[in-house]
Amino acid sequence: MTQIETRLAELGVTLPDAPHACMANYVPFVVVGNLVHVPGQISQNAGGLIKGKLGADLDVAAGADAAKTCAISLLAQVKKACGGDLSRLVRAVKLVGFVNSTPEFTDQPKVINGASDFLVAALGDAGRHARSAVSAASLPLGVAVEIEGSSRSARDARAPACGFPAPAAGASRAA
Amino acid sequence: MTQIETRLAELGVTLPDAPHACMANYVPFVVVGNLVHVPGQISQNAGGLIKGKLGADLDVAAGADAAKTCAISLLAQVKKACGGDLSRLVRAVKLVGFVNSTPEFTDQPKVINGASDFLVAALGDAGRHARSAVSAASLPLGVAVEIEGSSRSARDARAPACGFPAPAAGASRAA
Amino acid sequence: MTQIETRLAELGVTLPDAPHACMANYVPFVVVGNLVHVPGQISQNAGGLIKGKLGADLDVAAGADAAKTCAISLLAQVKKACGGDLSRLVRAVKLVGFVNSTPEFTDQPKVINGASDFLVAALGDAGRHARSAVSAASLPLGVAVEIEGSSRSARDARAPACGFPAPAAGASRAA
Structure with missing residues (x-):
């Protein structure tokens, strides 16, 4: 196990071996240079999709838990992009977090903290990232x-570290 | 014609020679290194703007058609960024799709598929991209x-392939 | 003063020495290669947060003023990322602007122009950028x-111009 995976085990988190496949005609990650771009990951865990609107159906704590599942999926995709070797991950760069909420909800940052806090807990300083948090209709x-x-990731596009993704396939879901 | 443009002709799509200009004080694309960044393209075709809210005014099929027009505009901007030569396009990297919808609408992926499916039809595997799909208020x-x-695009920033854009001008519209 | 700061003074704008710190477990900027990524900056000025919904509480002019404060915060973060030396800023690349609005509001571009116009006024052609403007719920x-x-920024990741950010700390707020 890498240092990161030891830390994940301490946190009680197991990255899915086969991250959620895509819902449509796109791919689970794209590598350009040493940047791995991961598409929007929707809130879900072993029990299925985590649905609901903040400000109506879910409280902030439940929203933060949902955000954490997105971050776990992101990390699972990055691991796959790095050929299964998370030690090639240099740092998280940026998150954009969309919260399904009522028009009156104002605690987007506390919800997306569920993802940010997990990444810092798992990756240490390398988990610190730039971030935007907004509500989606x-x-x-x-x-x-x-x-x-x-x-x-550790290496450069001219000597691609992670390879380009294969076409998406599979039964599970990412947005 | 490049291979891509032959394929576009087979698909019955003609890229506008002069892509929609910007609505404001920004530019139709920015090239950094070998990445071309294209601003938000709004749904429109020769008949004008495609307006309406998914979940109220438009069904999913109409939304997917609208999304396809955005992808056509994106590709037209990329062609311009590549000096008119689409053979310099290496691959689509990432889309972020915003759907104008009611708060209850949940088929954002099927709408944005209109764009994703078009890019894969036009570009083959090079059209596969990372993607997020959310609703905007x-x-x-x-x-x-x-x-x-x-x-x-094919080349690197230190020997820019596409040049930097000129200031935006023109009568037509992008968001 | 750099040329940019002379221009800012002419515009009557003073960049805050200590830009708004983050609301959560993330950092005020991330540098990868010669790209500086700045997280979502929320509308605020010396008087505090600028709140309200476009289409209900605020008109377009007030929204554009709010957007301008976001751009000032962005530029302050970029200055910090460049070690305090704005002459190392090569150009603005991309903005994504989220407008807090009613579902009927359609003047997002005019609102975000408050940011775009400021950047072009302050930076000249180097301020021209790719841009998306959408409403958030x-x-x-x-x-x-x-x-x-x-x-x-001027230099490359392999000889980082701006250094990596320290962990976020502080009392003020960015989203």
């Missing part, structure tokens, strides 16, 4: 949170 | 869909 | 506008 399949991300 | 001028994108 | 703390940005 609604989200795919009614999920509570969707987060996209980019991160930096 | 509303969109510029009431359009149904807005999509921004980035793509990779 | 709501925004952190009820602010009117949130804008994230990326810009290009």
Whole structure:
């Protein structure tokens, strides 16, 4: 296990071996240079999709839990992009977090903290990232949170570290 | 014609020679290194703007058609960024798709598929991209869909392939 | 003073020495290669947060003023990322502007122009950028506008111009 995976085990988090496949005609990650771009990951865990609107159906704590599942999916995709070797992950770069909420909801940052706090807990300083947190009028399949991300891997595009993704396939879902 | 343009002709799509200009004080694309960043393209075709809210005014099929027009505009901007030579386009990297919808709408992925499917039809595997699909509370001028994108061109920033854009000018519109 | 700061003084704008710190477990900027990524900056000035919904509480002019404060915060973060030396800023690359609005509001571009016009006034052609402007169902703390940005600095990641940010700390707020 890498140092990161030891830390994940301490946190009680197991990254899915086969991250959620895509809902449509796109790919689970794209590598350009040493940047890995991961599409929007929707809130879900082993129990299925985490649905609902903040400000109506879910409280902030439940929203933060939902955001954490997005971050776990992001990290699982990055691991796959790095050929299964998370030690090639240099740092998280940026998250954009979309919260499914009522028009009156104002605690987007506390919700997306569920993702940010997890990444820092798992990756240490390398988990610190730039971030935006906004509300979406609604989200795919009614999920509570969707987060996209980019991160930096160790090597450069001219000698690609992670290879380009194969076409998407599979039964599970990402937005 | 490049291979891509032959394929576009087979698909019955003609890229506008003069892509929609910007609505404001920004530029139709920015090239950094081998990445072309294209601002949000709003749904429109030769008949004008495609307006309306998914979940109220438009069904999913109409939304997907609207999304396809955004992708056509994106590709037209990328062509311009590549000096008119689409063979310099290496691959689509990432789309962020915003759907103008009611708070209850949950089929954002099927709407944005209109763009994704077109890019894969036109570009083959090079058209596969990372993607996020969310709802916006509303969109510029009431359009149904807005999509921004980035793509990779053949050469590097230190020997810029596409040059920097001239200041925006023109009468038509992008968001 | 750099040329940019002379221009800022002419515009009557003083960049805050200590830009707003983050609301959560993330950092005020991330540098990858020669790109500076700045997280979403929320509308605020010396008087505090600028709150409200476009289409209900605020008119377009007030929204554009709010957007301008976001751009000032973005530029302050970029200055910090460049070690205090704005002459290392090569150009603005991209903005994504989120407007807190009613579902019927359609003047997002005019609102975000408050940011775009300021950047072009301050930076000249180097301030021209790719841009998306959409409405969010709501925004952190009820602010009117949130804008994230990326810009290009003079040097390359392999000889980092700006250094990596220290962990976020402080009392003030960014989204």
